[in-house]
Amino acid sequence: MDGKRKVLVIDTSAFISGFDPSAVNEEAYSVSRVGDELLEGSIMKMRFNASIESGRLKLINPSVKCIDIAKEASREVGDIGSLSEADIEVLALAVQLKDRGYEAVVLTDDYSMQNVAEKLELNFTPLANLGIRYHLSWIYYCPACGRKYPPDQKITLCENCGMQLKRKPVKKLPVRKRGVSSPALEEREETKKPNAPGGR
Numbered sequence: 673m674d675g676k677r678k679v680l681v682i683d684t685s686a687f688i689s690g691f692d693p694s695a696v697n698e699e700a701y702s703v704s705r706v707g708d709e710l711l712e713g714s715i716m717k718m719r720f721n722a723s724i725e726s727g728r729l730k731l732i733n734p735s736v737k738c739i740d741i742a743k744e745a746s747r748e749v750g751d752i753g754s755l756s757e758a759d760i761e762v763l764a765l766a767v768q769l770k771d772r773g774y775e776a777v778v779l780t781d782d783y784s785m786q787n788v789a790e791k792l793e794l795n796f797t798p799l800a801n802l803g804i805r806y807h808l809s810w811i812y813y814c815p816a817c818g819r820k821y822p823p824d825q826k827i828t829l830c831e832n833c834g835m836q837l838k839r840k841p842v843k844k845l846p847v848r849k850r851g852v853s854s855p856a857l858e859e860r861e862e863t864k865k866p867n868a869p870g871g872r
């Protein structure tokens with residue numbers, strides 16, 4: 673073995689921010705619940721499904737033991753209320769992969785995820801650090817069930833429970849640096865959004 677193999681563990685916020693598994697060299701892992709959180713018919717959902725079909729993204733359901741570890745850590749740092757089951761499972765999967773000897777890096781733009789990842793002594797990184805550009809600075813989420821919705825969706829009520837969606841910032845980093853190992857994202861659907869903040 674030549675050192676630990678680096679793998680990425682992708683959460684919902686990363687997909688919503690535009691992460692594409694085929695744009696990086698590292699192996700990418702996620703959980704099926706993340707797919708459930710992506711809006712049907714959205715670019716993100718299509719990308720998620722296409723990545724699974726092409727083998728660039730692998731889905732693993734983490735063990736109950738690892739889910740318990742992730743939940744416990746979320747409780748301890750006080751972030752469990754802002755994390756969905758999918759989020760918890762992503763963290764659990766990272767713990768599991770780390771236990772198996774991988775260098776697991778949680779790819780997330782969500783502050784609560786980052787807090788808990790830190791508590792679990794997991795490596796994590798926001799998308800911007802991968803040299804990936806993105807324009808989206810908000811996500812919508814349901815305060816009741818935690819389900820997340822991409823910012824370009826039109827609904828205002830949660831599809832699960834009918835609650836009014838809330839909005840929260842994903843991360844306000846300007847997207848300047850490109851490069852590192854990944855060719856970054858292909859152009860996003862900018863033409864659809866006449867007032868996208870991309871023109872500077």
Ligand SMILES: [Zn+2]
Pocket residue numbers: 814815816817818819830831832833834835
């Ligand atoms: Zn809901």
